[in-house]
Amino acid sequence: SVLTQPPSASGTPGQRVTISCSGSGSNIGTNTVHWFQQLPGTAPKLLIYSNNQRPSGVPDRFSGSKSGTSASLAISGLQSEDETDYFCAAWDDSLKGWVFGGGTKLTVL
Amino acid sequence: QVQLQQSGPGLVKPSQTLSLTCAISGDSVSSNSATWNWIRQSPSRGLEWLGRTYYRSKWYNDYAVSVKSRITINPDTSKNQFSLQLNSVTPEDTAVYYCTRGALGSIDVWGQGTLVTVSS
Numbered sequence: 741s742v743l744t745q746p747p748s749a750s751g752t753p754g755q756r757v758t759i760s761c762s763g764s765g766s767n768i769g770t771n772t773v774h775w776f777q778q779l780p781g782t783a784p785k786l787l788i789y790s791n792n793q794r795p796s797g798v799p800d801r802f803s804g805s806k807s808g809t810s811a812s813l814a815i816s817g818l819q820s821e822d823e824t825d826y827f828c829a830a831w832d833d834s835l836k837g838w839v840f841g842g843g844t845k846l847t848v849l
Numbered sequence: 850q851v852q853l854q855q856s857g858p859g860l861v862k863p864s865q866t867l868s869l870t871c872a873i874s875g876d877s878v879s880s881n882s883a884t885w886n887w888i889r890q891s892p893s894r895g896l897e898w899l900g901r902t903y904y905r906s907k908w909y910n911d912y913a914v915s916v917k918s919r920i921t922i923n924p925d926t927s928k929n930q931f932s933l934q935l936n937s938v939t940p941e942d943t944a945v946y947y948c949t950r951g952a953l954g955s956i957d958v959w960g961q962g963t964l965v966t967v968s969s
Contacts, residue, residue, distance in 0.1 A: 837914075
């Protein structure tokens with residue numbers, strides 16, 4: 741994948757966890773980052789757009805940030821229902837298309 | 850509320866053409882602010898953007914380099930839908946295919962997904 745995410749992350753209920761997403765100057769360095777949550781057997785769902793904006797209905801436990809060519813998704817007050825896969829994405833000006841991270845599987849211990 | 854409903858066969862033979870359709874409700878394929886994309890997902894390739902169509906006083910298409918020679922995405926204004934055609938498929942094209950809307954500078958609405966298997 742063009743964007744790099746850790747394959748796994750974990751935390752205990754109530755804890756705060758972060759998931760990183762690393763790219764380059766042609767994607768994250770120039771354009772906004774977006775995060776998706778994908779429950780098993782379902783389509784990805786938009787979680788964070790434009791680096792740090794939450795669509796209507798997404799709890800404020802989810803937040804995003806970006807610095808340079810990297811971005812992070814933070815989940816505070818971790819809940820068992822947060823255990824699933826998370827993907828980052830950005831538009832790539834060199835490839836002239838959307839690029840994605842390989843996904844991070846979050847485990848709630 | 851925008852919804853995307855996908856339709857099309859789940860099994861395609863090698864060398865043949867994969868064809869999927871995405872019906873739009875709650876928005877228009879001719880919207881001047883949205884884009885209409887196809888994305889696929891497989892264990893080996895992850896999430897892969899394939900291309901898009903959009904209207905900005907005229908119709909535009911963008912395609913991923915990896916499939917540019919084999920792909921066509923067409924809008925159908927009479928039915929408010931858009932379609933994907935991928936020619937000369939191989940088993941490597943086996944994936945879950947999603948139609949999506951681009952808005953908010955992001956990809957904000959996804960279809961339900963269609964598992965397409967390329968096999969004889």
